[in-house]
Amino acid sequence: MDAMVQTYKRMNQILGSANNKKEESGVLQNVSRRGFLKLTGGIAGAGILLSACHKTPPDTIYIGSGDTALLNYLYMMETVMAAFYTRSNAIGPQYYGLTTSELQLLADLRDHQLAHKELLVKLLGTAAIPEIVTDLSPVTFSDRTNTLNHTIMFEDLAVGAYTGAAKRFKDTTYVPLLAKMATVQARHSAYARDILAANTFSDSTIVNSNGMDQALSPVTVMTALQPYIQTHLDMTNLPA
């Protein structure tokens, strides 16, 4: 969990320097499970009871259960990342200190997330949720360090999300796909880490003493992404 604590620290750094546009986001460490459950609109135990006759409040999107919920969860994560990179690219030339090399790769990062996002929504078919409304106000796009720290946070979360989701899939034929996306997210994170601070691509803030990256539960990932999503979500049946 050390690595996750580091992720939270990074998030707090980011959010603390983001002009306090969203004050409640600055204390993400305290969001934890209680906040997540509030976000999901129910408690885990009730989720099981309700699954047979599921009721979702108005203006709230129910993401489904089982593999469908997992795919929708990953789709949401990719939607946040794609929106983040689309905005980064749109203002790229003004983004402080961006080199030509970085500008070229920034477009790649966007396109890779779009590829993941569009593939996931295609695989979901009619089970896909409507596209969520993102909230990028915690990001200070004019600040290179803030933007790169967000890049690192999102990419590290994505590696952990795909890795953690794999064992939760009932249909194990999804595992190879998740794995080949996870390694590309790891490439992204390593790159962003290195252009922010040389030789930090897999340092101890993200890799443990066994030489392993993170595996994160959907709860952990969605809690971290909460400040970047406006849409109300019902995730009671998302595998814990």
Add this chain to the structure above:
Amino acid sequence: MNFTNILNDIENADLESNSSATGRRQVLKSFGSKVALAALPLAVGSLFFNKAYGKTTDTVISILNYALELQFFQYNFYHSALATGNNTTSTLIPAADRPGFLMVESQELAQLTFLRNTIIGMGGVPFTPNNYPADPATGNPYTPGSYDFTGGNKFQVYISYDAFLQVAQAFEDMVVRANLAVLPSLVANTSDIMTQFMQMNAVQARHSSFVRLVRRFYPDVDYPKPWVTNNMPPAVALQSFYLGEDNTVQRGIDITSLPGITGTLSQTAATEAFDEPMDMTTVRTLIAPFLI
């Protein structure tokens, strides 16, 4: 004696068995009397070839040993390059990049140690390279007599930093691909090993990204990218490490048919966004020239 019932009983018991060896032993023990009265070979056959932990455990150990073999390979490559052991070119890796390569080396070693301990813990025999000098269970992972990383004087990896980086990139990308290919063999395992395998592979991808980024600025050109573009190798002689990396179809969907920021996604993006598996036979062919 109803044979279907026995098999059902075994199957049900199977689900509740935690560890492979214990599970199989207990299943065999608890059904001993029934099985003795029925057709033993068929029942046992189903245990070992249908659902059995025996097969699963053996499969997991063999996969972990394959991963261990590749970790020995990578660890020894970096350990030699970092001017310990038999390397005589102490200035091969510039000071600015040295902390990065030390981190790569230490993480290759960490994975090597984890894999070896896990294999031993499962009752398996850990892999050792040819000409291995030490005790496999406790020994020194550095075994220079096992490798020729010049591939028979083809790559000047310990003389030319450029050559070292090219080969390092190809090795890192190959290991990512090798691990992706064997991952499906671990999905039936009830322990966390599949997840841990993915966690390790993400770190391999980080290493590749690092090596590629070093190359991007050495010697001062904007190439390559930290991710794999189409099937582009770092040098023509390393093309075979990238065969199949230009795949654009995932689960039957061609990524180039999906919407991009304008129009559809490019072939370049479609190939970069997914690393591709590489089968064991191909990987063994690729590493063969570097083995003694």
